[in-house]
Amino acid sequence: MLVHLDTPYADTTAGDLSFALGLPELPALHVLRLPGLELRLLGASHQVVWTAAGGARCVETVACLPGREPHLPSTLDSAGYRFESTVEEIDAASALWAELAADPQALVGVFPGDPNAVTALRADPQGWRTWHAYPQTGELVTTRTWLGDR
Template sequence: MLVTLDTPYVDTNAADLSLALDDVERPALHVLDLALPGGVGLRLRLLGASHQVVLRAPGRALTETVACLPGRPPALPDALHDENAGYRFTATVLRPEGSGLTDRVAALRADLTDDPYALVGVFPGDVDAVTALAVRPDPPAGGLAWRTWHAYPQTNELVLTETVVTLR
């Protein structure tokens, strides 16, 4: 699902992002609620300061926030693996050359616009200023996975994240 957001662009660059787990639900600009097999509910939330994913499943609850968070120092880890909690997160910052960012964002929009398990928010002022979230259609056995993309055209950065959660 592609949505045009009616709000000022808040994030400034990848270095301003941080990861928070089990944070409160923050005010959202747009929400996509997904009902998945096995009683799994997933809420994809576009924030004025990036994204939030809320997972509710039998015996499992998780809120993942990647955003510029007030009162929290910016610190987006490259990787966070907690096998006991069944949570794995990775983040990569790309700085494409030339028209690379524009090309990647255009491909992302084309791939995800009609995907019922994806949400793409375009911020006003620049078609390349997007935040996108997508649930993987082929989750790992006993788990759930999603990816996110945060494009910052003013700094020519694209932040990619991937999360895998064990549901058993």
Template sequence: MLVRLETPYADTTAGDLSFALGLPELPALHVLRLPGLELRLLGASHQVVWTAAGGERLVETVACLPGRDPHLPSSMDGAGYRFESTVEPLGAAPPWQELAADPHALVGVFPGDPNAVTALRAEERGWRTWHAYPQTGELVTTRTWLGEC
């Protein structure tokens, strides 16, 4: 699903991002609700809320978070949870159109540049995200796995 946002993004470079587990749900610009999963676009990047069949919840936030030092780990492993992130040059052909047609994906385009995008896609055992910063030529990708990693 493609969403054209009217709100400017709060994070302006990969170095602004922080990672957190267990924060409360933050105000979202748009939410894609899927069974057991919410993909949430924030003005400051993304938040995913996963709810297990038994009611267990996990909230992952990758965003510019006031009061927190910016830090995005390249990897993190926990019981039944694995997170990886990379920062690379923003290529000439990001996968926005392909993702926009996927019913399990949410693509938010921020004003000012067609590549100022935050995208999230649900996968069988987790999710992926893309955060593009055309002003600095950076693309941040994250991948999260749940269960046996």
């Protein structure tokens, strides 16, 4: 699902991002609700809310978070949860955005000013992936989250 957002993004470089588990749900610009999963676009990046069959919840936030030092771990392993992130140089990503926009399990938010100023999220059977593009700095942040044993 492709969404054109009317608000400027709050994070402007990969170095502004923080990672957090367990925060409350933050105000979202757009939400894609899937069975047991919410993909949430924030003005400051993303939040994913996963609810297990037994009712346990996981809230992952990757965003510019006021009051928190920016820090995005490259890996985090915990019981039943694994997170990885990378920062790389962005290239023309329009083909990726078009592919994701056509996927019913994905949410693509395009911020004003540049067609590559994008935050995208996609659910998959093992968890989810996200992409945060910063064309003004030439950076692409990708994250991958796995739930359960892999």
